[in-house]
Amino acid sequence: MRKFGLFGLALSAMSLAACSGGSADDASAGANGAKGGPPPMPAPITLSDRPDAKGGEKLYVEKCMMCHGPNGMGTGLLARRTDVPLLEERDDLTVDFVTQAARMGIGNMPAIPRGEVSDEQLKEIGEYLARNNPHAGDGA
CATH class of the missing domain: 1.10.760.10 (Cytochrome c-like domain)
Structure with missing residues (x-):
């Protein structure tokens, strides 16, 4: 099996979505969680978020x-x-x-x-x- 990296993986997902009747947008939305995926993780809190912390x-x-x-x-x-x-x-x-x-x-x-x-x-x-x-x- 050939290794494609992230770009190749994204192209494969888009091709699969197109073959299955979905659109490339559907495939990329699933990959980034925009449609139906879990909510994004909250950003970590660091001292830069609380510069006045003492x-x-x-x-x-x-x-x-x-x-x-x-x-x-x-x-x-x-x-x-x-x-x-x-x-x-x-x-x-x-x-x-x-x-x-x-x-x-x-x-x-x-x-x-x-x-x-x-x-x-x-x-x-x-x-x-x-x-x-x-x-x-x-x-x-």
Whole structure:
């Protein structure tokens, strides 16, 4: 079998669509998801999206957002178990819970070693995530 690359694959799809009674536009629409395909993934969130982020928010974007952002694996897995899968939107997190979950791992989340996130950084991230919890200061 000959290798055609992406251009050849697109031509093959268009030819197949033409032979089956469809149009080349139908074939290319299926390839890019414009007609009937799944919705596009949300764009990843980076510090360039939040230039004013400081402290725990900045650390969260740098260290956690790749998994716990809108298109992250951690958010997808949490969506199966909780009504609010985005950690930034939750109102039940405490600094202690965030620290314990990060250091020990929880569910499919691996333990985060101090070499990746220091204790001080993790505390700032925990404080940022606990900001919406009205009971976070109660030792809850």
